[in-house]
Amino acid sequence: MLLLNKDQITSWLNKLIPAYQVFAPVKEGDYFCFQQIRSGEQAVLNYTNSRIPPKEILFPRSEKLFCYRCETGGVQLTEQVDESKKVVVGVRPCDAKSFLLLDKVFNGDQYVDPYYLTRRNNTVLVGLGCNQPAATCFCTSLSGGPFSAEGLDLLFVDIGDQYLVEVVTERGKELLSGMELPVAGQEAQEAARAVKESAVCSTLVDLGGLKYRLDVNFDDPIWALLAEKCLGCAACTYTCPTCHCFDIVDEAAGKEGCRIRNWDACMFPLFTLHGSGHNPRPTGKERFRQRIMHKFKYFVDNYGTIACVGCGRCILSCPVNLDIRQVIEQISQAGGDQQ
Amino acid sequence: MRELTGAIQETAERLLRDKEVELVVGFAAGSLPLRNTPCFIRRPHEAQNLVWGYGCENNLAVFLRRRPEKLAVVAKGCDSRSIVELIKENQINREKLVIIGVPCRGMIDRRKVNRLLAGKELLEAEVNDGQVRLKGRDFQETVLLEQLLHDSCLTCPHPNPVLYDILLGEPVPAKGADSRSKAGEVDWEAKAPAEKRAYLFAELSRCIRCYACRQACPMCFCEECFADCSVPEWLSRSSLNVQDNVFFQAVRVIHLAGRCVDCGACDRACPMGINLHVLTSKMTKDVQEVFGYTAGVSLEEKPPLAAPISLT
Ligand code: SF4
Ligand code: SF4
Ligand code: SF4
Ligand code: SF4
Numbered sequence: 001m002l003l004l005n006k007d008q009i010t011s012w013l014n015k016l017i018p019a020y021q022v023f024a025p026v027k028e029g030d031y032f033c034f035q036q037i038r039s040g041e042q043a044v045l046n047y048t049n050s051r052i053p054p055k056e057i058l059f060p061r062s063e064k065l066f067c068y069r070c071e072t073g074g075v076q077l078t079e080q081v082d083e084s085k086k087v088v089v090g091v092r093p094c095d096a097k098s099f100l101l102l103d104k105v106f107n108g109d110q111y112v113d114p115y116y117l118t119r120r121n122n123t124v125l126v127g128l129g130c131n132q133p134a135a136t137c138f139c140t141s142l143s144g145g146p147f148s149a150e151g152l153d154l155l156f157v158d159i160g161d162q163y164l165v166e167v168v169t170e171r172g173k174e175l176l177s178g179m180e181l182p183v184a185g186q187e188a189q190e191a192a193r194a195v196k197e198s199a200v201c202s203t204l205v206d207l208g209g210l211k212y213r214l215d216v217n218f219d220d221p222i223w224a225l226l227a228e229k230c231l232g233c234a235a236c237t238y239t240c241p242t243c244h245c246f247d248i249v250d251e252a253a254g255k256e257g258c259r260i261r262n263w264d265a266c267m268f269p270l271f272t273l274h275g276s277g278h279n280p281r282p283t284g285k286e287r288f289r290q291r292i293m294h295k296f297k298y299f300v301d302n303y304g305t306i307a308c309v310g311c312g313r314c315i316l317s318c319p320v321n322l323d324i325r326q327v328i329e330q331i332s333q334a335g336g337d338q339q
Numbered sequence: 340m341r342e343l344t345g346a347i348q349e350t351a352e353r354l355l356r357d358k359e360v361e362l363v364v365g366f367a368a369g370s371l372p373l374r375n376t377p378c379f380i381r382r383p384h385e386a387q388n389l390v391w392g393y394g395c396e397n398n399l400a401v402f403l404r405r406r407p408e409k410l411a412v413v414a415k416g417c418d419s420r421s422i423v424e425l426i427k428e429n430q431i432n433r434e435k436l437v438i439i440g441v442p443c444r445g446m447i448d449r450r451k452v453n454r455l456l457a458g459k460e461l462l463e464a465e466v467n468d469g470q471v472r473l474k475g476r477d478f479q480e481t482v483l484l485e486q487l488l489h490d491s492c493l494t495c496p497h498p499n500p501v502l503y504d505i506l507l508g509e510p511v512p513a514k515g516a517d518s519r520s521k522a523g524e525v526d527w528e529a530k531a532p533a534e535k536r537a538y539l540f541a542e543l544s545r546c547i548r549c550y551a552c553r554q555a556c557p558m559c560f561c562e563e564c565f566a567d568c569s570v571p572e573w574l575s576r577s578s579l580n581v582q583d584n585v586f587f588q589a590v591r592v593i594h595l596a597g598r599c600v601d602c603g604a605c606d607r608a609c610p611m612g613i614n615l616h617v618l619t620s621k622m623t624k625d626v627q628e629v630f631g632y633t634a635g636v637s638l639e640e641k642p643p644l645a646a647p648i649s650l651t
Contacts, residue, residue: 029545030450030612048460051610052547061547062577132476134460136371229377231401233551235610249569249576262576268550270567319551319608320397321369321376 002165002181003188004156009163012179013040016087020124023057024089025050034088045090045156048134049311053095053241054088055102058119061238065115065248067258080258081114086123087175094139094309096127096151098241104303105244115261124171127152133201136312138325141205144309147196159191205325207296207306209332214297218289222334226327227288229320234265236314236322237291242307245271266290292327340466343391343441346507347413350439352386354411360437364402365413366395372464373447377402389413393447393466396489398604400557404430412436415443417602419500420635421557424598427642430560440503442511445484445492447471450612452487456480491603491616501636527617538617543584545611548576552615553591555608558598565590592618597626597643600635 004012016022017038024043025032031051037043064080099120106116130137130146139145149155153172156163164184167173184192217223237243247264250257264271267288272281281287299307308324315323351363367378367388375394379402380386391413399412400421414422419440425431452461452473463474469484485493492498499510530538550566553559565573566587573590574583592599601623606615626632630643640646 029542030453033545046458048458060579062579132460135462225379228379229402231551231554231608233554233608234547234549235551235608238547238549239610247576249572251575251577260577262578263547265549268567315370317610319555319610321371321374323370323376326370 001184001189001192002167002176003184004163004165004176004179004181006161006163008179009043009045010040012176013037013043013089015178016175020085020087022087022089023054034090043089045128045158047090049092049095049313051313051317052239053098053311053313054091055095055098055241055244057086057088058099058123059102059106059116059244059246062260062262063115064258065261068256070255081118083118083122086119087126088123089126090128091125091152092130092311093127093146093148093150093152093155094137094144094311095241096125097139097142097144097148097309098311099125100151101242101299101303101305101307101309102244104305124153124175125151126172126175127155129155129157129196129199131158131195131199133199134312135202136315137201138203138205138310138312140201140310141203141207142306142308142310146199146201157192157195159188159195162188164188164192201310203312203325205310205328206332207328210296210328211300213331213334214293217331217334218293220334222331223289224285226292226330227284230267230284230288230322231320232267232269232284232287233319234263234267235317235319236324237265237267238263239313239317241309241311241313242295266294292331296328340391340393343508344389347389347391347439347441348386350505350507351380351389351411351413352383354437355380355386356383359409360411361408362410363389363413363439364399364410365389365439366391366397366399368392369394371449372461373449373452391441393445393471393484394449396446396604396607397555398557398602400425400431401555401604403436404557404560406431406435409435410437411439413439413441414500414503415441416495416498416500417443417600417604417635418557419502420497420600421602423502423635423638424600424642425557426638428598437505438500438503440500440506442500442506442508443492443495443498444511445488445495445498447484447487448489448607451489455482455487489603489607491601491606491620494620497636502638525614525617527621539585539588540581542613542617543588544581545613546578546581546584546587547611548578548584548587549610551608551610552588552605555604556595556599557602557604558595558600559591561594565594588615588618592622595619596622597630597632598634599623 021036023034024037025047026035026042032047033050033052034054066077066079069076106113133146149168153169155166245264246261248261250259273279295307354360363380366375368390369376373394375392377397398421399418426433459475461473461475465472471482471484471487473480494514496513574586599619601619603616632643
């Protein structure tokens with residue numbers, strides 16, 4: 001464990017900027033977001049969390065997969081794999097965990113996504129522990145925690161004027177080379193321990209009975225009731241660090257164009273509309289059920305883990321205050337003594 | 340507020356018990372401070388979940404289109420104006436709807452609260468006598484309610500329901516309509532065209548195309564939104580295309596001309612805090628000036644596009 005003075009952050013980031021694309025939280029309008037910074041001063045590390053998760057750095061809202069041009073004698077293709085080296089600074093532990101979940105989808109047994117994976121392999125994640133989890137945070141209910149280092153390369157613990165730096169991987173260590181940081185002494189370690197102890201997630205969500213219910217409640221009338229106030233937008237899924245659905249379109253003009261991948265959301269009617277006009281998820285009920293089932297049942301069936309990290313973003317973004325914590329509770333309770 | 344909550348509960352309970360309606364759409368307590376949430380009540384005893392507060396920010400008319408059952412709705416000024424337009428557009432059957440009108444004192448803008456608290460987290464709030472007490476982990480502040488209300492509420496010319504079957508509570512005084520085109524700090528009309536463009540591009544550079552604005556609007560109900568249409572593809576699907584984000588809002592707002600009641604529901608729904616009110620307030624003002632039409636205030640007056648053009 002090393003020590004980094006807060007006033008060294010700017011110079012450290014400035015040192016990284018020529019070698020990497022450096023992403024850090026910056027304020028945009030009323031909210032924070034991760035943006036590529038050109039100078040270390042732009043990074044704001046005393047923030048709660050970003051509105052859009054850092055997943056958009058590895059899995060952008062919109063990205064070109066390849067471009068094409070029709071020429072006499074054939075078509076010329078140019079692939080658009082992003083091979084730049086990146087560092088993301090200020091990643092919260094819940095978001096770090098979300099990358100491990102996205103890995104399962106984009107780097108699975110049956111399918112390997114070169115666009116995501118190339119970025120992923122070239123990206124170093126510098127985490128920032130949460131001294132004061134928000135009231136909407138429930139990472140501890142999902143086997144995470146405000147100082148979990150899972151998925152990170154470095155973890156910073158804010159102990160006042162300094163960060164205690166936990167070196168998690170070799171890649172993380174490399175980022176600090178040349179900094180000659182002192183090893184954290186007894187006092188700093190003590191301070192970090194105190195900070196960690198006082199950081200409690202006040203929200204606990206009981207997920208114990210949920211999967212059993214979801215295994216059997218596909219046709220339960222509860223779905224219509226739960227979905228009733230849902231507007232069918234994508235505020236929840238686009239701000240979720242684990243949602244990963246996309247749509248592929250061609251944007252072309254004349255003889256050239258690009259194939260583009262955009263985020264898509266299971267809450268939109270168009271998401272499952274077939275060319276025939278048939279829609280297997282015709283109403284909000286089926287679409288809302290899909291969102292919950294995918295996170296808490298299908299992902300568990302497929303990958304052995306829940307696709308929610310408890311970041312609370314969907315709670316803050318939903319325009320009708322449809323709170324996922326209450327949804328989980330209501331589904332679990334509807335089970336009654338049948339379990 | 341407490342009296343209104345009681346009156347709403349009683350009314351809803353009675354309507355359901357007497358089987359006058361099958362469903363009451365209103366607001367319940369929300370899961371966040373200063374937040375209420377839409378709720379659907381079907382059994383008389385559940386009417387006790389209904390509340391009235393400063394977080395009843397959604398326009399409930401969005402839930403009333405083409406419903407099969409007989410139902411009641413708790414409607415503040417703007418909800419009632421949207422209901423009027425929806426009746427005129429044959430989306431609501433007046434015979435099947437009981438409107439429980441509630442005069443509105445304005446709703447609290449949680450974005451203003453967050454700006455005021457500058458990063459400190461709000462954990463509890465209480466509104467009393469025009470004062471809001473905000474509480475967090477290690478702070479407590481009292482602020483004037485007026486400072487925290489939505490811009491659209493501060494200038495709302497029709498806070499009292501324009502159409503209702505039952506009116507609960509005392510009517511409230513209407514605000515002046517003169518500041519309508521000023522969406523809060525942004526004086527839109529004073530801006531030069533290039534500044535307007537720059538402002539919209541800066542705002543909509545944050546747009547993620549989640550379409551919460553469209554989904555929250557009672558008047559956005561096209562079977563196929565032009566933004567979703569793929570043949571032809573009117574605009575790029577990519578939210579990184581800021582020009583098309585602006586184009587989306589421009590067309591959306593024009594499609595709503597003469598129909599939008601400037602309730603601000605779209606603006607409040609936006610998870611990115613994009614100022615959409617600047618567009619809807621200017622558009623409604625233009626419709627008033629050019630066509631002499633105010634959406635939602637009268638069941639009889641024909642909408643500008645349906646009315647015969649006067650050539651005098
Ligand atoms: S479902 Fe909600 S709380 Fe869970 S990871 Fe996604 S945004 Fe966060
Ligand atoms: S953000 Fe809320 S209203 Fe929008 S789709 Fe999600 S749950 Fe429904
Ligand atoms: S466009 Fe916005 S302000 Fe106008 S009626 Fe729709 S939601 Fe309300
Ligand atoms: S709600 Fe906001 S972010 Fe979503 S599409 Fe509308 S303007 Fe864009």
